[in-house]
Every structure is written in structure tokens, then in C-alpha cells.
Amino acid sequence: MGLRTDYLREVKAFQPSPPYAANAAKAFLAGGALCALAQWLAEWHGRLVVASPLAAQLWAAAVMAGLAIALTAVGKYDDFSQFAGAGATMLITGLANALASAAIEHRSEGWTAGVAGQMLKVGGAAIIYGIIAAYALGLCWLWL
Amino acid sequence: MRRTGKQTWVFDEGVYIQAAAAAVGPLEADGPLGRYFDVCHRDLYCGEKTWELAERRLMREAVAHCLQKAGVSAEEVDLFLAGDLLNQSATSNYVARELPIPFLCLFGACSTSMQTLAAAAALVAGGLADRALVATSSHNATAERQFRYPTELGVQKPKTATFTVTGAGAALVGRTPGRWRLRAATIGKVIDAGLKNPLDMGAAMAPAAADTIEQHFRDLGTSPDDYDLIVTGDLSRVGSVIARELLAEAGFDVSDVYNDCGLMIYRPDQDVFAGGSGCACSAVVTYGYLLKTLSEGTFRRLLVVATGALLSQTMVQQKQSIPAIAHGVVIEAAEPEPHSSP
Numbered sequence: 001m002g003l004r005t006d007y008l009r010e011v012k013a014f015q016p017s018p019p020y021a022a023n024a025a026k027a028f029l030a031g032g033a034l035c036a037l038a039q040w041l042a043e044w045h046g047r048l049v050v051a052s053p054l055a056a057q058l059w060a061a062a063v064m065a066g067l068a069i070a071l072t073a074v075g076k077y078d079d080f081s082q083f084a085g086a087g088a089t090m091l092i093t094g095l096a097n098a099l100a101s102a103a104i105e106h107r108s109e110g111w112t113a114g115v116a117g118q119m120l121k122v123g124g125a126a127i128i129y130g131i132i133a134a135y136a137l138g139l140c141w142l143w144l
Numbered sequence: 145m146r147r148t149g150k151q152t153w154v155f156d157e158g159v160y161i162q163a164a165a166a167a168v169g170p171l172e173a174d175g176p177l178g179r180y181f182d183v184c185h186r187d188l189y190c191g192e193k194t195w196e197l198a199e200r201r202l203m204r205e206a207v208a209h210c211l212q213k214a215g216v217s218a219e220e221v222d223l224f225l226a227g228d229l230l231n232q233s234a235t236s237n238y239v240a241r242e243l244p245i246p247f248l249c250l251f252g253a254c255s256t257s258m259q260t261l262a263a264a265a266a267l268v269a270g271g272l273a274d275r276a277l278v279a280t281s282s283h284n285a286t287a288e289r290q291f292r293y294p295t296e297l298g299v300q301k302p303k304t305a306t307f308t309v310t311g312a313g314a315a316l317v318g319r320t321p322g323r324w325r326l327r328a329a330t331i332g333k334v335i336d337a338g339l340k341n342p343l344d345m346g347a348a349m350a351p352a353a354a355d356t357i358e359q360h361f362r363d364l365g366t367s368p369d370d371y372d373l374i375v376t377g378d379l380s381r382v383g384s385v386i387a388r389e390l391l392a393e394a395g396f397d398v399s400d401v402y403n404d405c406g407l408m409i410y411r412p413d414q415d416v417f418a419g420g421s422g423c424a425c426s427a428v429v430t431y432g433y434l435l436k437t438l439s440e441g442t443f444r445r446l447l448v449v450a451t452g453a454l455l456s457q458t459m460v461q462q463k464q465s466i467p468a469i470a471h472g473v474v475i476e477a478a479e480p481e482p483h484s485s486p
Contacts, residue, residue: 003351003386003389003390004393004394008338008339011337011339011347011386014347014382014385014386014389015344015347015382016302018302018303023300078297078299080298081298081299082298084300088300089298094298097297098297100296101293101294101295101296101298102294104294105289105296106294108194108195108196122293
């Protein structure tokens with residue numbers, strides 16, 4: 001037995017495994033905190049400005065997205081994601097970061113081919129499947 | 145010049161590194177080898193508008209410092225060999241555009257540093273060039289955006305991931321005696337161990353490194369004891385342990401003389417996951433630091449094995465495994481030359 005006899009199997013002993021429990025705990029706490037913040041924003045806004053609960057939720061989502069874009073622009077969102085893992089993909093913040101990071105990255109290739117052309121490079125898949133899922137669920141709701 | 149065994153070239157006629165230089169980015173300058181580099185930049189843009197231009201500037205500066213140290217003008221160099229990680233080797237081609245030197249562009253991913261050095265030594269030894277200039281570069285942000293994701297995208301990287309070194313190294317190879325003599329080079333084979341994870345390239349490259357080192361020992365009839373230091377390019381924390389184990393299984397215990405450039409260039413607390421990688425990793429450590437250990441007499445003979453993961457994003461997306469390669473060059477301290485400076 002050894003690396004030379006079955007590399008793909010034996011090499012696993014040398015590859016550090018991800019700290020699953022710690023990662024899950026961090027994702028739970030960070031993602032939960034983000035959701036709590038968004039919920040608080042929605043209700044706080046609802047109390048200050050007279051608006052329908054739905055409008056308040058949309059406003060909170062926009063604020064969260066703006067926050068994620070701002071953190072991306074100052075280069076902090078990726079640090080947060082390294083800590084939070086899946087927790088950082090919660091809500092709209094993950095999508096906002098995906099679009100903003102690609103747009104910033106490709107600014108050097110100009111506004112059309114770079115920023116606009118590449119903005120959906122990473123987030124595009126989430127948007128496409130999001131729309132398909134929403135459409136499918138909408139049809140289900142219609143039929144039921 | 146002759147071939148020994150299957151894969152090793154021996155340079156009996158004197159072939160020397162006459163000068164070498166390294167330019168690096170901020171994190172590398174802040175690392176344990178920071179004081180050995182010729183040019184240290186404070187930010188990743190290196191005073192340029194884009195990251196690609198920054199990488200080009202690093203290679204241009206490494207080349208300029210190298211020629212200046214050698215006291216040789218670009219017109220006096222017969223051949224320029226360079227390569228980098230960008231598509232179409234953009235950095236090397238654009239730097240070569242500014243030089244009045246015949247140019248061969250080489251690609252060996254992160255093995256390019258020793259690939260170009262070995263080729264230059266052979267061409268000089270064979271009399272096809274009196275002086276040959278070699279250079280290679282990588283940049284953390286250009287590599288991230290070409291091979292991975294936008295730099296600011298929030299993705300959680302595993303501990304096995306490596307961190308691309310921002311920097312460039314250059315060396316001038318010639319027949320005129322200098323401080324460092326090139327003794328031999330072992331050209332590696334492409335080895336594919338079947339790994340598919342681009343965030344664990346150390347494990348993908350370790351079998352190629354071990355294969356080249358083992359072949360080197362067998363071709364020359366040497367053992368680890370014949371070297372003061374055997375250093376791999378960018379296997380990092382994960383791959384270096386695997387390479388050492390693979391060599392131990394083949395009956396070569398390198399543990400007393402082995403290190404990895406990816407572990408030498410950063411401090412453990414610099415948040416670089418498993419360690420440094422990229423073309424510049426072995427280049428700046430070798431041309432910036434290791435040559436000085438030879439000229440200061442700390443070491444007499446080094447085997448530098450630059451390791452390259454021949455990664456293609458398209459192939460990885462098509463579920464293909466990652467081939468790897470490693471090339472080794474033996475560098476020795478030559479008799480001190482009073483007129484030359486390191």
C-alpha cells in the first residue's frame with residue numbers, strides 16, 4: 001500500500017478535510033444574522049414610512065443588495081464570504097456580490113464589452129434558473 | 145553538453161547565470177524573503193491602470209534590473225526566452241515587443257522558470273547563443289480572473305487552495321564565468337495522476353515533481369545527500385508532503401534537504417491558504433533569494449524543480465483531470481568573481 005499503488009485513494013490522507021461542523025455553524029450564524037438584519041430593516045422601515053408590508057420587504061432587499069455592493073466595492077465582501085461560506089449567499093446579497101464583482105473586474109475592458117458584457121458571467125446562471133423556477137412554480141400555482 | 149540517462153542534460157562546458165533579478169508585489173515584499181527582491185511594489189496595480197499592465201511592468205522591471213546588474217545592454221543578448229500564465233502568454237509577448245532580441249515564447253505553466261532556464265542553458269552550451277535572457281511572471285489578480293472567479297467574488301476557498309504570487313523573475317545565462325554555474329537540467333514528462341480539483345493543485349503536481357526528482361537521481365547516479373537544498377516550485381503545504389512521501393516510497397529520503405518555494409515566500413500568518421503558487425513563485429524565490437544563498441556560501445549546490453499544473457479551464461469544466469509537469473535545474477556556486485555583484 002502506498003501513494004504509488006493507488007494515488008487517488010491514498011492521497012486523501014494528505015488532503016486536509018474541510019471543517020464541516022465549524023463551517024456549518026459559521027454559515028448558520030452569519031446567514032441568520034443577515035436575514036435578521038433584513039427582517040429588522042423591513043419592519044423598521046414599515047414603522048417609519050407608511051408602506052405596505054410588501055413594499056417594505058422590497059426596500060429591505062434593495063438596501064441589503066446596496067450594502068453587499070458597497071462591501072464588494074471596498075474589497076471586503078470576499079473576506080466575509082471566506083468566513084461565512086454558504087451564509088454569505090443568503091438573500092440577495094450573494095447575487096449582488098456576483099454581479100458587482102464581475103462588473104468591477106471587467107471595468108478594464110470598457111463599459112460595453114467589459115462591465116455590461118461580463119456582469120452576468122457568474123450571476124447569470126442564478127438568474128436564469130431563478131426565472132425558470134419562478135415560472136414553473138407560477139404555473140403550478142395557476143393549475144392548483 | 146551531453147545527455148545522461150533518459151531525461152537529463154549535463155553542461156560540462158561552463159554555462160553560468162551572470163545576473164538575476166526579481167520584482168514583486170506587496171504581499172511578497174512583506175513576506176520573509178522581502179529584503180532579497182530588487183523591486184517591491186506597494187500595491188497590486190504597481191502604478192499601472194490594469195492588473196495585466198501591472199504584470200507586464202513587473203516582468204519589464206525584472207528584465208531591466210537583470211541586464212543592469214550584468215552590465216549588458218539588450219542589444220548584446222542573442223536570445224530571449226519567456227513565458228507566463230496569461231492567455232497567449234500576453235505578458236511575455238508584450239515585454240518581448242520592447243526588446244531588440246530574437247524571442248522564443250515557452251509555456252510550462254508554473255514550471256516555466258526552470259523550463260526557460262534549462263532551454264537557455266542548452267542553447268548557450270550548444271553555441272547557438274552567447275547570452276540568453278530568461279524571464280517569467282505571474283500576478284495574483286490576473287491569474288484569479290483568468291483561471292478562477294472575479295477577485296471580489298465571495299467564494300469560500302478550501303485549505304488546499306494556493307495563492308498566486310505577484311512578481312517576475314529574470315536571469316541572464318551566458319558562457320562568461322559568473323557566480324552561479326548551471327550544471328545539469330532534467331526535463332520532466334507530463335504526469336496526470338487523475339485529480340480534477342483546480343483548488344488542490346499541490347496534490348495534482350506532486351507526482352510530476354517526484355517523477356522528475358527521482359529520474360534526476362537515477363540519470364546522474366546521485367542521491368539527496370549530494371544537494372544542499374532540493375526545492376520544488378509551488379507544491380505548497382499539501383503537495384510538498386505528498387512529493388516527499390512519493391520519493392520516500394521510491395527509496396529517496398529528501399526530508400533533510402527539501403523545501404518548497406510556495407512555503408518560503410509567505411509567512412504562515414499571511415492568509416495564503418496552502419501557500420504560494422504561480423510562475424513567479426519559483427522564479428522570484430530562485431532568482432531573488434536562492435542564488436544569494438549560493439553566492440554567500442550558505443549552500444554549494446541546489447536542485448530547483450519548478451512544478452506546473454497544465455490547467456485548462458475548459459478541460460476542467462469538461463470533467464477532465466489536470467496534467468502536470470516539473471523541470472529541474474542544478475545550480476552551483478561558481479568560483480567567486482570579484483567584479484560581479486549578486
